[in-house]
Amino acid sequence: QAKRLGSNRYAFYAQTLTTQMSQRMRVMAYLKEAIGSEGLSLHYQPQIDLESMKVVGFEALLRWRHPVLGVVSPAEFIPLAEENGFIVPLGRWVLETACAQLKTWRETGIFEGVVAVNVSGVQLDEGRFSQGVARVLEENGLLGEALELEITESSLMNDPAAWRAEFAKLDKLGVKLAMDDFGTGYSSLSHLRQMPLDVLKIDQSFVCDLPHDADACVVAKAIVGLAHNMKMQSLAEGIETKEQLMFLKALGCGYGQGYIIAKPLPANDVPEFLKQWRPKNLYM
Ligand code: C2E
Ligand code: MG
Ligand code: MG
Ligand code: MG
Numbered sequence: 547q548a549k550r551l552g553s554n555r556y557a558f559y560a561q562t563l564t565t566q567m568s569q570r571m572r573v574m575a576y577l578k579e580a581i582g583s584e585g586l587s588l589h590y591q592p593q594i595d596l597e598s599m600k601v602v603g604f605e606a607l608l609r610w611r612h613p614v615l616g617v618v619s620p621a622e623f624i625p626l627a628e629e630n631g632f633i634v635p636l637g638r639w640v641l642e643t644a645c646a647q648l649k650t651w652r653e654t655g656i657f658e659g660v661v662a663v664n665v666s667g668v669q670l671d672e673g674r675f676s677q678g679v680a681r682v683l684e685e686n687g688l689l690g691e692a693l694e695l696e697i698t699e700s701s702l703m704n705d706p707a708a709w710r711a712e713f714a715k716l717d718k719l720g721v722k723l724a725m726d727d728f729g730t731g732y733s734s735l736s737h738l739r740q741m742p743l744d745v746l747k748i749d750q751s752f753v754c755d756l757p758h759d760a761d762a763c764v765v766a767k768a769i770v771g772l773a774h775n776m777k778m779q780s781l782a783e784g785i786e787t788k789e790q791l792m793f794l795k796a797l798g799c800g801y802g803q804g805y806i807i808a809k810p811l812p813a814n815d816v817p818e819f820l821k822q823w824r825p826k827n828l829y830m
Contacts, residue, residue, distance in 0.1 A: 570626060576612050577623055578632065581639050585611050588643055589810035592819065593662065593781060593803040596795045599825030603660040603694060605803065606644040607810045608636075628668045628701075637669045641682050645693065647813055649686040656817050662694040664726065667701030671708050676715035683719070690720025696747065697723065699731030710740065717742035724781065729765055739776070746773045748799065750784025757793040770797045791828060 580586040590604035608620045627633040644661045651657040669675050683690060695716065702709055716723060724745035725738070729752060748769050755762035766782070773780040782794045785804030794802060806828065811819055 573615065573618070573623065574626055574630060574632065576615060577610070577627065577636070580610060580612065581636065585613070586639075587812070588640065588647070589812055590647075590661075590816055591803050591810040592808050592823075593660075593801055594807055594825075596791070596799060596802050599828065601657070601659065601820060601823060602801065603662050604648075604657070604816065605662040605696070605810070606640060606647075606664070608640060608664075609810075624666065628666050631668065633666045633668050634672055637666060638678060640664070641679065642685075645682050645686045645688060648692060649688060651816070652688075652692075657820060660692055660694050660722065662696055662724065664696045667697065667709065670697070670702075670712045671705055673708055673712070676712050676719065679716060679721060680719055683721075690716075691722065694722040694724055694745070696726040698726045699728065702731075702737075706737070713741055726783075729769060735772075743776075743778055745779045745781050745801075748780060748782040748794075750804070753782050753784045753790055753794070753804070754786065756790045763793075766794065766799070767797055770794075770799050774798065788828065 577586075587609050588606045589609050590606055592601045593603040593605060594600060595602050608624070610618045610620070610623060612618060624633065627636050641663050644663050648657070648661040665675075679693070679695075683693065713723060722744040723742060724747055725741075725743055726747045727749040728746045730749045746769055748766055752762045752765045752769075756766060757763055770780045779801060780799045781801035781803070782790075782799050783803055785791050785794065785802045785806050787806060790804075791802060791806060808819055
């Protein structure tokens with residue numbers, strides 16, 4: 547009896563695994579088809595200077611809508627794409643699309659600032675990442691300073707030598723480097739010191755508990771202080787309330803983004819957003 551139950555359970559387990567695996571393979575096959583189709587696009591979330599309240603950048607965020615699967619979150623499909631290396635061509639597409647978009651905005655006088663692109667550690671491990679960045683910048687007539695790359699600390703665990711070399715080359719190009727989701731990974735402060743970083747992004751898990759949670763306040767304050775002392779900028783992500791915004795501003799956090807300013811927008815909505823953007827909206 548027990549044995550039968552056990553083997554049934556095994557059979558069930560194996561079947562679940564197989565279902566999960568084929569589901570993942572199906573999602574990956576769809577994702578590969580999506581590049582270059584309508585289904586895959588970038589949305590752009592404004593990043594503002596908390597002092598002047600001016601829009602200084604837009605973070606490009608992947609959006610995927612599949613006819614059968616519906617909307618799939620990047621939090622789901624990015625890890626899949628990282629596992630099998632598809633993140634390399636996908637990330638290339640994101641970089642090319644975001645830079646081409648910024649070129650258009652600049653040419654039409656819509657926006658002069660920076661575009662921020664998320665980069666996975668897997669892309670850096672490949673070793674020729676910075677070459678691709680240089681090429682895409684050149685193709686779009688952009689200087690390095692027009693581009694900011696956001697990298698999560700947890701994705702940098704694999705091969706420090708590889709990404710350190712890439713970081714140095716990107717730094718030389720004048721590209722800005724931001725540490726995304728800062729405070730949630732495991733990178734040591736000595737690692738941090740060796741990177742040519744320009745920005746620490748305070749993770750939204752801290753921001754969402756401001757200003758009522760004492761621990762979140764301590765962490766936010768520590769990150770702003772650390773950034774300041776290491777001659778970096780600080781940018782808070784996921785700002786949803788006026789209280790959070792005012793608190794961060796009072797801490798001396800330089801930049802911010804979040805729903806209180808705008809949700810990530812389809813590229814077509816960006817000109818209208820910029821036209822109607824009034825810093826004082828936030829004080830009302
Ligand atoms: P992230 O880079 O930390 O991006 C911030 C996430 O928070 C985005 O989720 C954004 O839509 C969301 N967000 C922005 N403001 C608020 C807010 O006020 N409140 C709340 N609750 N959320 C807010 P999204 O777009 O679902 O992206 C999730 C993650 O997927 C990103 O986190 C990033 O790590 C990854 N990702 C997205 N696009 C790309 C990409 O092109 N390449 C790579 N490698 N990763 C990407
Ligand atoms: Mg990001
Ligand atoms: Mg982030
Ligand atoms: Mg985050």
